[in-house]
Amino acid sequence: MSQGELSKSTQAILKLDIEGSEWKALLACNNLSKFAVMVIEFHWLEETTSASVLATVSEVFKNILLDFDLVHVHGNNFARNIEIHDTFLPSVFEATFLNKKFTSETVSAPGNQIKPDSPNNPNLPELKLSDFWFSEHE
DSSP states (O other): OOHHHHHHOSSEEEEEOOTTTHHHHHHHOSOGGGEEEEEEEEOOGGGGGSHHHHHHHHHHHHHHHHHEEEEEEEEOTTSOEEEETTEEEESSEEEEEEEGGGOOHHHHSTTOSBOOOSOSSTTSOOOOOOGGGGSOOO
């Protein structure tokens, strides 16, 4: 979708699954707020032990959360969980964000996100997600 087409649209949806390149693509995008919904698969969170990768991940989420609420998160059980400071994080996860223009306090309130759904791989157990994913944080 071109910049001009995106400017005209008020309810565009972004679906992004580009196997680890999402971080660079999302950092380069300066018009995310034009989307109504974003469905993104994030990869390789285990790399956040590197300060530079952690800075990139933090910047991406800071930018997204300016205009969007997280309404769904699901760990991809083809990957594995990692534990950082007693918080379980899937190394690959799918997230759905809804533009704050379309949310209410009820939808975006902590704990109201859609809970995990069907496993990506039905032959493996679901990944455990910490309560962190479903609570408010600063």
